[in-house]
Amino acid sequence: MKKAIFPGSFDPLTKGHLDIIERASRLFDELIVVILENSEKKTMFTQEERLRMLKNNTSHLNNVIVDADTSLTVTYAKQHGACAIIRGVRSVKDYEYELDIASANQYLNPEIETVLLFSSPAYAFVSSSIIRE
Secondary structure: EEEEEEEEEEOOOOOOHHHHHHHHHHHHEEEEEEEEOOOOOOOOOOOHHHHHHHHHHHOOOOOEOOOOOOHHHHHHHHHHOOEEEEEEEHHHHHHHHHHHHHHHHHHHHOOOOOEEEEHHHHHHHOOOHHHHO
């Protein structure tokens, strides 16, 4: 069984996130969408609210599990038997950021791949930061 995780703060959950979740769920047997805390972000919604939003909006996807944790992304992936970390990319700026993170994760655990899914054009301008503003 091929399992992947899609980590993020999901604060708030966007249609862009849901698009990536739906597309990734078709690529893997199981997808764990996991809320991981980002020390650089101040959240608007509580973890419980974000979990509820994710569960409500992914309930139609039978192979998607929603979770929350405080560990490093690559540690969480290994603990849950995931072979891949899914990341969404909207722009060159996102790509550069994700490249650095993927390189660090590859160094920490070369058995776990990072899979970049490019944003659908309809959601390329959408970010949680813009929605919060």
